[in-house]
Amino acid sequence: MATKKKKLTLISLILMIFTSVFGFTNITRAFYLMGYASILWYVLAAVTFFLPFAFMLSEYGAAFKDHKGGIYSWMAESFNPKFAFIGTFMWYASYIVWMVNVGSGIWVPLSNAIFGVDKTQYWSLFGLNSVQTLGVLAIIWIIFITFVSSKGLNSIKKITSIGGTAVALINVLLFVVGMVILLANGQMAEPLSVQAFFSSPNADYTTMIQVFSFMVFAIFAYGGLEVVGGLVDETENAAVTFPKGVAISAVIIAVGYAVGIFIMGAFTNWTYTFTQFTDTEVTLGNVAYIAMNNMGYQLGHALGLSEAVSVTLGQWVSRYMGISMFFALTGAFFTLIFSPLKQLIEGTPKEVWPKKLTAIKNGLPVNAMKLQAGIVIAIIMFVAFGGSGAQAFFKILTAMTNVSMTLPYMFLSIAFLGFKKKQHIDKPFEIYTSPIVTKLAVFVVTFVVGFANLFTVISPAMAGDYKESISSVIGPVVFAIVAWLMFNRYEKKQSTLYVGDHAQHN
Template sequence: MSQNVSKEKKLTLISLILMIFTSVFGFTNIPRSFYLMGYAAIPWYIISAAFFFIPYAFMMAEYGAAFKGESGGIYSWMKRSVNEKYAFIGTFMWYASYVIWMVNISSSIWIVVSTAIFGRDLTSNWKILGLNSTQTMGLLGVILIVSITFIATKGLNKITKITSIGGLAVTFINLVLLFGSLLILALNGGHLAQPITSFKGAFFNSPNPGYQTLISVGSFMVFSIFAFGGIEVIGGLSDKTENAEKTFPKGVTVAAIVIAIGYAVGIFLCGIFTNWNEILSSPGVHMGNVAYVLMENLGYQIGQALGLASGTSETIGLIMSRYMGISMVLALLGAFFTLCYSPLKQLIEGTPDEMWPEYVKKIKNDMPMNAMWIQCGIVVVFVILVSFGGEGASKFFSKLILMTNVAMTIPYVFVAGAFPLFKEKTEIAKPFEIYKKRSTVLIATFFTIISVSFANIATILSPYLTSGDISSTIWMIAGPVFFTIVALGIYKKYELKHLKDQAIIATDK
C-alpha cells in the first residue's frame, strides 16, 4: 500500500494552476461583463480575485485536507465545524442554487439552439399556441426539463462524452476570440472599436445606461464573484499536490492572478472589435444572447478588416456564432444531464438517512428517481411563474441570470461562516494549514463574507432602486427565501422524529 502511495503522481505547480484555471474560467462571463460594464468590468475582477477567490480557495483547501476521508462534501465540513442544522440549511441552499440554474438554462438554452441552427438569436420571434416569445421560451423550458428528467431516470453512462466534447469546443472559442481580435487590431492599425478617451472614463465608467449609480455598479460584483465559480474543486487538491505547504498557496495565488488577467484581457479584446453603442445598445441584445451577438460581430469584423464584401463578412459572422451555438448546446446539455441528478443525489446521500421519506430515497438505475421528478416539478413551477410574469425577453433573461448568480453565491457565505469555528475545533485533525493565526482566519472570513454579501445585496436592490423594478428584486429574494423555508421545514420534521426516536430508545432502556 505504501508503495502505491509513494508512486502516486503529485500535482506540480503548473499542473495545479492549469487544473484550477480550467475548472473556474468561463468564456460567457467575458461577453456578459463587457455588455454590463464595458472596460469598467476589469477592476471588479481584480477586486473579486483579491478579496474573494484567494481567501476562499485557501479555506476550501484546508477543509478538503481535514475531511478528505469523509463523504457528504460541504455537509460534513459544516456539521463537524458548527452543527447539523447549520450544515443542512447551507447544503440545501447549495443544492437549491442548481435548481435555480436549471430554471435559467431550461429557458435560455433555446437562444443557444436558435444560434446553432440559424446563426443568430431569433427567439424573440418564436410563438407557439398564441403565446408571446417569453412565454414560448417558458413552455419549451418545461418540455426540456421534463424530457431530460425522463431520460436521466433511465440511467446515464455516456453523457460525459457530450460534456467533454462541448467543453473542448467552448475552450477553443477563447483562442478564436484572442487571435481574431489581435488580427482585427493589426489590420485596423491599432484602432479600437470601443475607444479609450481617458483611463478613468473607460475603466471606471460603464457605457451601459443601466450601470451608472453606485448601487448598480456595486451589483456587478456578483457577476465577477460568480465568474470564479467552480472553486469547490480546490477542496480535494491539497493532498494531491507536491510539497503542498509551499506549492498550494503559490498555485492558488498564481491561478487567481491568471484567471483575473484572463477575464481582463478577454473583456479588453471585446472592445477591439465591438463598439458598445453601435452593437450592444439595441433592445434585442440581452444577457441571454450577448455572447452570440459578440461572436457574430467578431466574425463580421474579421471579414471587414480583411477587405471582404459585406455579405461575405456576414457569412463569416454567422459561421462564428453558429459554431459557438453548437458548442454551447453540447456543453449545456451535458451539464444539464449531470446536474439534474448529481447535486440531488449528493444531498440525499450526504445527509442523515432519517431526514428523507422512503419515497424520496428510492433509487432505481442508480438514480434517485422519485426525488428527480419532485425536483422537476419545482423547476417547472418556477419556469412558468417567471416566464408568464408579463415582461419582455430582455428582462426575462436578465432576471433568470441574476437569480442564478445570487442563488449560486449564497452557499459561499455558509461555508466561509463555518471556517472560524472549524479552526477552533482542536479535535479535528488539520494536516494542511495556510491560516495559522486567528487574526488571519477572521480577516479572510470577514472579506469573503462581506464581498459576497455586498455583491448580493447590491444585486437584489439594484433593479428597484435604479428603475423601480420591484419584480426582479422580489424574484431574487423569493428563490433563496423559498428554499430556506423548505430546508427549515425538512429539518424541523427530521428533528422532531429524531428526538421522538431517541426518547423511545431511552424509555426502552
C-alpha cells in the same frame, strides 16, 4: 472480480470546474456594461472573493475527501448540522430555478447555431405560441438530461468534457481572432487610455451606486465553484488532486476573464458595436452573439475581404458561438442536475428524507433526481402556460433565488472559522496557516458577499421596483424556514427514538 470505478483525474476535474464556473458570456456582458473598466472589478472580485473562497473550499475538500455530502458535510462537521442544513437547502433551491431558466433559455444559442440569429420568438409546435413551445422543449430537455444522467457519472463526464472543450475553443477563437485583427489594424478598436480602465463608456454605469451593482455582477460571474464540492469523493488521490484542481481553475478563470475583456477592445468599438452595428436592441441575453458577429465582420475587413463576405463571416462566427454555448450549457446542466442534489441527499441525515429518495443507483440518488425533474417540469408548465401572471411569478421566483444562490457562500466562510479551530479534523492540505490570515479571509469573503447581496436587495427598490426587493428577501427567508422545519422534525424524531431506546435499556 469487480471492475474498479473510474475516478476524476486532475484534467477532468479542472474541465468540470471550468464548465460550472466560467461563463464566456460574462466577458461580453462585462465589456458591454463597463468596457475596459470591468477588468478592475473582475480582478477585485477574484482577489476579495473567488481566490480566498476557492482556497477555503480546497481545504474543506481535502479534509473531507471521504465524505459524500459536499458542502453539508463540511459545515455540519465544522459548525453545526442545523446551520449546515439551512445553508445547503437554500443553495439547492436556487438550482431548481436555474434549471427552469436554462431549460427554456438553452434554445436561444441553438437557434443562433442553426440560423445565425435568435428566432426562438417565432418558433411554434402544435399551434402553440413561442413561450409555450419553449416550455414544451424545456420539458423534453429535462426528461432527456435526467434519463441520461441517471445512468451514472461516466456518461456525465463525457458530456461535460465536450462542454468544457467547446467553451475553451470559443475563448481560443476570441484571443486568436482578436490578436489577428489587432495586428492587421495596428490599433485597438476601443481606444486605450488610463481613464478607460476606471470609467465606463456606458452612460448607465457612471454613478457609484451603478458601479456597485456591477461588483455584484462580477461576484456572480465566479459562482458555481461549490457545486464540485460533491465530487471530492469521486476524485483520484483527492487530498492532492482536488485542492490543486480548484487552485489551478481559480487562477485560469480569473486571468481568462481579465484577458478576455481586454482583447474584446481589439475588435469592439463600444459606441459603434452597441449602438450602430445591430438593428436589434442590445440586451444582456443577446450581447454575446452581437459581439461575436461583429468579431467575424471586423476580421473580414481586417483581412481586406468584401463587405458581403465580412457580413457572412460574422454570421458564421455567431453560429459557432451558438453551438459552443449550447454545448457549454449542456455540460453545465449535466453537472448541476445531479451534483447539488447528491450533496443534499447523501450529505444530510437520511432520516430527514422519505426512505425512497435516499436510494442510490449507479452512484446517484435516481429517485430523488426523478422527483427533482417533476418539480422543475411543474414550474416550467406553470410559467409557459400560465399567461402573463405566470411570467410575473417567474420574475419574482428568479429574484427570490438570486440571493439564495450566493448566501450559502457566507455560511461556508463563517463555518470555516469552526473548521480551523477543530483540532480533531485531519487537514492534509492547508493554505491558511495563520489564524489572523484565516480571520481576515473569512471577514473579507463574508463582507463582500454580504454587501453584494444587500445591494441586490435594495437596488430594485431604489429604482422603484419594491416587489422585486421584497421577493429577494422573501426567497431566502422561505427556503430557510422550510429547511428549519424539516430539520426540527428530524431532531424531534431522533430525540423520541433516543428516549425510547434509553427507556428500554433501563
